[in-house]
């Protein structure tokens with residue numbers, strides 16, 4: 001499946017850079033766009049996943065696309081300055097008729113093109129809380145018009161898109177989308193292959209919700225299900241289980257240290273992510289969130 005490891009590595013490093021911006025600025029995932037981005041230079045490419053499902057890689061979260069005779073079901077939209085070019089790429093692999101655009105969660109690297117696609121007449125679909133948070137961010141004209149609090153199904157392309165709200169994990173508006181016939185799940189950012197989990201507590205994300213949501217995702221997937229993460233490469237159920245088990249291991253270690261009254265610095269010095277950093281990189285943001293979630297003093 002991972003046929004071009006050198007390309008994959010380059011992609012991973014690219015996403016790691018984006019994650020780095022999040023860590024240092026704290027705003028990239030919340031909708032602010034880096035002012036020095038040369039948007040015209042951002043490469044856009046599509047990759048077939050399985051059945052009707054492709055994904056579009058550019059800058060920001062992976063865009064999922066179900067393409068068929070009924071048109072396109074689109075998941076997430078990256079950044080506004082890329083919207084016209086993203087539209088062009090979609091037109092190149094479909095009839096250009098985008099029937100619905102689903103937001104997996106509120107963050108600007110997944111919803112930054114909402115206003116652009118809404119202006120093209122594409123209805124936006126998301127959890128109720130995504131609309132509430134986008135409205136609070138005053139993103140005029142970019143709000144989902146169809147919202148839900150329980151799972152829904154979009155029946156197009158003979159590939160039902162089962163849109164399922166998750167417990168508050170990455171944010172409190174997370175949804176995953178299972179294209180049932182193609183057996184592909186777009187996870188949004190509750191699962192990623194390129195970094196430790198981001199638990200955005202300012203947008204309602206939680207540690208217990210992250211563990212629960214990853215368990216639900218693993219339970220929903222079969223051994224052959226293709227898992228399309230919010231950031232990173234197409235993965236398997238086994239990868240989700242490994243990620244969930246890592247979160248549980250780190251949380252158990254931090255919980256024991258918090259129970260001893262350790263400061264954050266002491267917890268960090270105990271290196272509870274020690275064997276995981278080689279794979280998932282800088283743990284600081286994750287560790288900070290886990291420590292706070294488990295009641296540690298900041």
Ligand SMILES: [Zn+2]
Nearest residue numbers: 029107170189
């Ligand atoms: Zn996100």
